[in-house]
Amino acid sequence: MGKTNPGRFFEDYRLGDVIRHAVPRTVAEGERALYHALYPARHALYSSDEFASACGLEGSPLDDLLAFHVVFGKTVPDVSLNAVANLGYAQGRWIRPVYPGDTLRSESEVIGLKQNSNGKSGVVYVRTRGFNQMDEVVLDYVRWVMVRKRDLDAPAPETVIPELAQVVAPDDLVIPEGLTFENYDFELAGEPHRWGDYEIGEKIDHVDGVTIEEAEHMIATRLWQNTAKVHFDATFREDGRRLIYGGHVISMARALSFNGLANAQMIVALNGGAHANPCFAGDTIKVWSEVLDKAETGVPDIGAIRLRLVATKQGAGEFAYKGADGKYLPEVLLDLDYWALMPI
């Protein structure tokens, strides 16, 4: 009893607390290969050292979302073990590429608290930062989760809700040092469409679909050292089903969006995201995107494109999203809002 980690409950969080998360992780060629084996990831910058070098990087970085999952996974034992729901993301920024051999660790600062009116749970806002072995920040993001109280009589903390930007401003996007699309090879990248070819409001049906398997989502989720029981233990839920880690759906969706967005190479910001409905093994994921905005970056040949990425499951209609009541349709799994970099 005393030795295992019971997780934190709502009353255990204090505004301003900084939690240094456990188990740093060295990520290398093996993690890269597994990422490409679990998701149909084909963005050339993450696939080929030669292509990445031609774009001014020291070599092919690990996928942006791989870095995100590793940083995120470390927060689970401290932030979401007793979470009832993962409510949202905001202000996510990728600051520095992660290369094979880097060691990642995470810290989270409690930046907001609000007890629910039922007195049984509350919302915790954390800003999580991922660091490499040089203690350089590689990414940061805000996440808020609903967490149960252990002691219903514990007093409610003062309510503090952080002001969160709806969208990361284009000026705040970080362009990796040295990155250039001046000699970008569209043929090797897989598609001819450049930044200028996309219009705000344009929707793309990415066509391809993948049916999810238990073994695959568990392999992925363990790889990020995310050990939430609900993903692994078929006896945990009453219905005997394992809930699929939302990050698995995010990575699958992003990889499937290659077909139509092959040149949206690097994710540089996560404006927001919602896991609209749970995903289970046997579901077949398809995705569509909508161009929400475009911006220049200050680097001549690099444009930023803001995309809505929506993952749906079998039974969804074309561009399925929300119903007349403003709620997500039951076949919608994911609604993600991000900025990516493209050759202009």
Added chain:
Amino acid sequence: MGKTNPGRFFEDYRLGDVIRHAVPRTVAEGERALYHALYPARHALYSSDEFASACGLEGSPLDDLLAFHVVFGKTVPDVSLNAVANLGYAQGRWIRPVYPGDTLRSESEVIGLKQNSNGKSGVVYVRTRGFNQMDEVVLDYVRWVMVRKRDLDAPAPETVIPELAQVVAPDDLVIPEGLTFENYDFELAGEPHRWGDYEIGEKIDHVDGVTIEEAEHMIATRLWQNTAKVHFDATFREDGRRLIYGGHVISMARALSFNGLANAQMIVALNGGAHANPCFAGDTIKVWSEVLDKAETGVPDIGAIRLRLVATKQGAGEFAYKGADGKYLPEVLLDLDYWALMPI
């Protein structure tokens, strides 16, 4: 609609066209480990840097078939997205070993075209070459596929059928530079049988079997960035089954042939191959081989052996192959004809 890749249709191919395929890929220790995790691969030259060094190589290369699948996978979006059938292979040759850290890309030249008499489809012959980051050819092969027409009224091209050798001539086999079996350690390799111990016409039942899982064939197929829908999307076929990438069966069959052919170390040529029947998850693959030919290579201690490798599924009789009508028996999945190098 406009942004995703619809694939090429029969009328889109022109004789002499050279297609430079997308998404180069750096392959490293991660891909090697996954290959050994997905297939029971045990040939010592691909398992141990020490063993490979003792054979004159700079280290253990990546498995020949891993290189083949990576090169092949890149051709799928350009060659076989609208293919009705993968009809055959010929004149495949491995020219140069692929080592961890190499970056592979592919090009295909259209070398033959023949519209079918029904006017709805045609056969496209391509010669595909895989290159490393030094632009050296690592392997090449001819493949022909039946591709649908988009516009049935498109005029038929002039029929050109390339002359293809039934077998790669022994003189055309490429022995990797420096390779020697002079100090070959049969004990570490796993079997005492040398080139001289095999007789033309000899058949070997390799005994072992593996039952195929959905998660495994999808992980493998993604690893080669082969994204054909039919392998991943259970809603794609009317019967709700995912067709297994033929290359998965090839690699599984080759790995299973270790037991009896442990010293047939390197594949150097692919004379031909047929995916006789489709393979689905739940099938149990077993294999047998027949020695079709033997040849000297000019290198004193290295012999070439030509093998027929046949993969069957549950229900097959011993050495199951073709019926009295000359057609493959329904339990036969694969018929592969290749040259390998063995210590004399």
Added chain:
Amino acid sequence: MGKTNPGRFFEDYRLGDVIRHAVPRTVAEGERALYHALYPARHALYSSDEFASACGLEGSPLDDLLAFHVVFGKTVPDVSLNAVANLGYAQGRWIRPVYPGDTLRSESEVIGLKQNSNGKSGVVYVRTRGFNQMDEVVLDYVRWVMVRKRDLDAPAPETVIPELAQVVAPDDLVIPEGLTFENYDFELAGEPHRWGDYEIGEKIDHVDGVTIEEAEHMIATRLWQNTAKVHFDATFREDGRRLIYGGHVISMARALSFNGLANAQMIVALNGGAHANPCFAGDTIKVWSEVLDKAETGVPDIGAIRLRLVATKQGAGEFAYKGADGKYLPEVLLDLDYWALMPI
């Protein structure tokens, strides 16, 4: 017939024989990533190069059990192909950490033989040693298996039963050169509990559970090049089920014990082990540990803790172990007795 390996039968073993096992294997970052993807392994020393360096090692070694499985896997074709049962382990010691890039091979010496009274089989005792590419021993252990006779008329060998210690004596534990826990970071390691916090007799329910999948145990078992048919071929057993390699259960159990034993970093000895009941896909594994003993190691800040690790499946009661008859309860899968190193 003649070319495949029929395996050794009881009468093929001679006391004092040393068998040099086939197929050396270079293990690297890919194997590490796969280990972390297949098991919820989170011990910081094996996860982070930085953490391992701070503990005086040259970098993060490959997991102790990964080394064990690779060494063990090589023995299967020579020792247990015709085994009826894997009876036990004793005197296992990890002598030297295995680092990415090392090449492992194995040798086994026959140290005991005893024909069974039924004359149909016998018990073979082997001492197996794993070597790296410098021919340094990385681990050794004794294992005994019951093996069938091929020729029931073969004369029984003289019975020799080796004297095996019940427990590796603390003085015989090998502390890796340079290892220090002087600057051990408990926060990054994941738990505050040190050696002094554990009491002999203390039991820990590790809480977490994992439901086993066919694809995962096969991927793992192939990774160690363990090719015993019974793990892979669903047509092999009459009930159509694939028996899960006992080592898969060992690694899953050890990884699950992180929650409560995060600081039991390195396994240095295997005192004994029993695969109490078979494990099949669909089983949900949970584990508990009991502190059997504690010892000082001579290195000031490093203590040794002797643990019983018990894996159970669905339906097991708390701390399920043996019944009144002294036999394992049917829900008990594994009973492992090992020494680990912890910060004092």
